[in-house]
Amino acid sequence: MADLLAAALAAGLTSRLARRVGVPQPPRLRRYEPGAPICEGPVLVAGGGRFTRTVEDLLRDRALAGVTVVPAAGPPLGAVVLDLSEAADPADLDVLRAVGAPAVRRLRPGGRVVVIGTDPHTLTDVAAAATHRALEGFTRSLGKELGGGATANLVLAQGDAHGGVRSATQFLLSGRSAFVDGQALRVSGAEADAPGDPVTPLTGKVAVVTGAARGIGAEIAAVLARDGATVVAVDVPAAGEPLVRVANDVRGTALQLDVTAPDAGGRIVEHAVSRHGSLDIVVHNAGITRDRLLVNLDEPRWRSVLDVNLRSVLRMNESLLATGGIAQGGRVVCLASVSGIAGNRGQANYAASKAGVIGLVEALAPQLRDRGVTVNAVAPGFIETQMTARIPPVRRELGRRLSSLQQGGSPRDVAETVAWLSQPGASGITGQVVRVCGQSLLGS
Ligand SMILES: NC(=O)c1ccc[n+]([C@@H]2O[C@H](COP(=O)([O-])OP(=O)(O)OC[C@H]3O[C@@H](n4cnc5c(N)ncnc54)[C@H](O)[C@@H]3O)[C@@H](O)[C@H]2O)c1
Structure with a gap:
């Protein structure tokens, strides 16, 4: 019976009625197709953390179909990456609102927000640990606010985890992570592994x-x-x-x-x-x-x-x-x-x-x-x-x-x-x- 209800809610007139009475409609999810660009549209990278270069290198990798990295103002966005890995104090979180809010307004359906921080468990400074834990509350809330099949996830780096950040960011930006939302992933691994063939990365396994x-x-x-x-x-x-x-x-x-x-x-x-x-x-x-x-x-x-x-x-x-x-x-x-x-x-x-x-x-x-x-x-x-x-x-x-x-x-x-x-x-x-x-x- 509920499957009939779900189908009815998704269909023409019923769907318009459902919208008017406030029943949310399931959005289309952007799923991975081999060889497709990592994102549908340009990516804004902000925050100035220690992984900015790693993320920009990933996005410019021609094997991943070379996504454009764009400045703060401009066209609709495929994704937003906010690298706050160097944040030391709650004041440093302001960028989440100042840059994040206008960028999220420009996010296309099926877009991605990836926040990068440092794993609080690896920090001894109390203010810094609190600041990086704050990223989790922010990201989980944003996941609940985004519509149109867009997602928000957090990558928490343990030290200079460039390899881990690269791999996790690639996954979270791509259609592979269509149903992963509001999550915090802890990553390590300083070395960025050789990129390999992005279409068949498991060859020989x-x-x-x-x-x-x-x-x-x-x-x-x-x-x-x-x-x-x-x-x-x-x-x-x-x-x-x-x-x-x-x-x-x-x-x-x-x-x-x-x-x-x-x-x-x-x-x-x-x-x-x-x-x-x-x-x-x-x-x-x-x-x-x-x-x-x-x-x-x-x-x-x-x-x-x-x-x-x-x-x-x-x-x-x-x-x-x-x-x-x-x-x-x-x-x-x-x-x-x-x-x-x-x-x-x-x-x-x-x-x-x-x-x-x-x-x-x-x-x-x-x-x-x-x-x-x-x-x-x-x-x-x-x-x-x-x-x-x-x-x-x-x-x-x-x-x-x-x-x-x-x-x-x-x-x-x-x-x-x-x-x-x-x-x-x-x-x-x-x-x-x-x-x-x-x-x-x-x-x-
Ligand atoms: N479907 C969900 O929503 C969901 C949610 C959370 C977790 N999971 C987990 O995902 C996994 C797959 O779930 P699914 O929904 O595809 O289940 P499923 O029942 O459709 O398939 C499970 C398969 O495991 C096989 N299997 C069961 N006992 C076995 C045994 N003793 N030895 C070898 N094979 C055995 C079955 O024959 C079957 O082919 C499970 O571990 C399940 O607990 C599923």
Whole structure:
């Protein structure tokens, strides 16, 4: 019923009526197309921080279709980058209003605002730390104010993290981040990695995606392959048919495997290395829900969700991260969930498992820094899949409407974020939880 309501609200006369009574219309999101310019329109870079040059070099990179950097006054803008990384005192924040307000007025639909600051946890001066924390409140509020599918996000640099800032800014400006809004990303990595081919940055990499037979996993497999990776698609034997279809579509291989099997990690390594020569990227995507209020939650529902979503990842990592497993410079991306951040009624088991995944990522990342292996979590909000199609209609429509972008995301939005974190250039992003939720009110 609510899907009919959503369709009716989007249609001609009903849409005009809906607008008049104040029901917001979901805007079109600007999504990534290989080879398209990083932004639709010129970019204003202001603030005078230590990453100004890095951002301008990124924007002038001809391989990224050379966006123009424009002065304070002028044409409609594709994006605004406010680099306040050198701010030392709250007075330095004035630029957010003085430059930010007129620039945001000129922002085109689907535009981007990226604010750059310094990670407050790396600062000892109290006024400076307070100033950089202030950027978070500013950016999250702006995300809620922008319309037309535009987004605002914050990059917090740990020291001279030129490589991390470059990679994160490129992602946040591009259509890859269409459903990432109101987020703060902490980045490190002084070295800017060699740019590589922007259209196929994963060329030569071997990626394993669990739960790849459908939904978000199938889309992750497609996007990693589009970006140049060779993909091993993993799913349970019962999903054998769709799994083979996905593997064929991406010209990869299929591995029928229950991720809770004790030897799952070893079998993944063996398959990737013997069939494709290495293992570079692992995406722990397989997941299940068995929703019940805690008082009605039986033991199998409790145990199976924790087994599939959390314990299997911990167990598989033992083999995946052992010698002979994931290569130097490898990438591990785990699917968490906004439920794991905010909690959700009827999902005590699921939210516990996904919060556990976040804990795993945060604890593991520092241990793997020396090997150049990054570990991150992607936390989707409301994404249109078979999993969310099972939510009762009215709650489903509410789930969509709870975000600043007024809609659910697509599996592709999650896949684009996973693919970005898998890039060689994203070596400065580790131990992070990137929410792909359109700035869902839940947990924000
Ligand atoms: N859809 C959303 O809105 C949403 C939101 C937040 C997080 N997530 C997470 O994203 C991931 C993918 O979600 P989805 O919506 O595509 O789910 P889905 O149910 O459509 O697909 C999950 C896939 O995982 C596979 N799988 C389940 N148990 C497995 C096992 N033991 N071994 C191997 N494969 C197994 C299933 O067969 C299926 O193909 C999950 O981890 C989910 O928790 C989804």
